[in-house]
Amino acid sequence: DAGITQSPRHKVTETGTPVTLRCHQTENHRYMYWYRQDPGHGLRLIHYSYGVKDTDKGEVSDGYSVSRSKTEDFLLTLESATSSQTSVYFCAISESTWAATYEQYFGPGTRLTVT
Amino acid sequence: KQEVTQIPAALSVPEGENLVLNCSFTDSAIYNLQWFRQDPGKGLTSLLLIQSSQREQTSGRLNASLDKSSGRSTLYIAASQPGDSATYLCAVRSGAGSYQLTFGKGTKLSVIP
Numbered sequence: 001d002a003g004i005t006q007s008p009r010h011k012v013t014e015t016g017t018p019v020t021l022r023c024h025q026t027e028n029h030r031y032m033y034w035y036r037q038d039p040g041h042g043l044r045l046i047h048y049s050y051g052v053k054d055t056d057k058g059e060v061s062d063g064y065s066v067s068r069s070k071t072e073d074f075l076l077t078l079e080s081a082t083s084s085q086t087s088v089y090f091c092a093i094s095e096s097t098w099a100a101t102y103e104q105y106f107g108p109g110t111r112l113t114v115t
Numbered sequence: 116k117q118e119v120t121q122i123p124a125a126l127s128v129p130e131g132e133n134l135v136l137n138c139s140f141t142d143s144a145i146y147n148l149q150w151f152r153q154d155p156g157k158g159l160t161s162l163l164l165i166q167s168s169q170r171e172q173t174s175g176r177l178n179a180s181l182d183k184s185s186g187r188s189t190l191y192i193a194a195s196q197p198g199d200s201a202t203y204l205c206a207v208r209s210g211a212g213s214y215q216l217t218f219g220k221g222t223k224l225s226v227i228p
Contacts, residue, residue, distance in 0.1 A: 031214065041220075042218045042221065043206075043216075045215045045216065048214050048215070058215055090159065092159075102208065103147075103149065103161055104149065104161065104206075104216060105161055106158045106159040106160075107158055108157065109157070
């Protein structure tokens with residue numbers, strides 16, 4: 001299994017509070033991603049990073065921000081949590097190789113409930 | 116906009132049966148396609164990745180095929196086992212300059228002993 005951890009694994013928070021989720025990898029992969037998974041929608045990309053301090057928006061980025069100050073850590077922040085952000089959040093990593101595969105490996109997920 | 120469809124949404128088979136899971140995508144200009152397995156309450160496990168130039172990939176009892184021109188991929192599971200019960204997800208990466216994977220909603224497989 002790829003060395004990806006997410007913290008916390010479960011969190012319950014109130015509407016309007018800030019929340020930060022952390023993804024940590026030990027694989028030294030260049031690319032990191034945050035997805036959310038919701039019933040009826042499947043997995044959707046929130047933000048991704050293609051290097052330290054290099055990030056970009058995905059399909060559902062509104063209400064989220066990210067930061068990457070080190071290769072191994074990618075943080076997802078909900079500045080003011082809303083009930084629509086109740087979801088399971090997954091971090092993923094990938095690397096370009098001589099074959100340029102970009103195969104993505106996923107972390108165990110964080111279940112976030114906003115009340 | 117790329118859309119990925121997986122049919123059926125759920126499938127139940129007796130142990131030992133060979134089975135095929137289907138994935139279709141609307142834009143054939145893909146960079147690669149990846150099959151994942153997800154167990155309840157768990158993360159995704161990568162099963163197979165097929166580059167756009169490849170026709171198939173094999174890993175143990177799993178074989179994935181890709182027909183880009185028709186926008187289809189299949190995942191063949193031979194001699195199914197109860198431990199194969201999980202949700203199987205298909206995802207495509209559209210283009211070398213795109214980092215986004217577009218996922219289907221999955222097929223939930225139950226293998227009955």
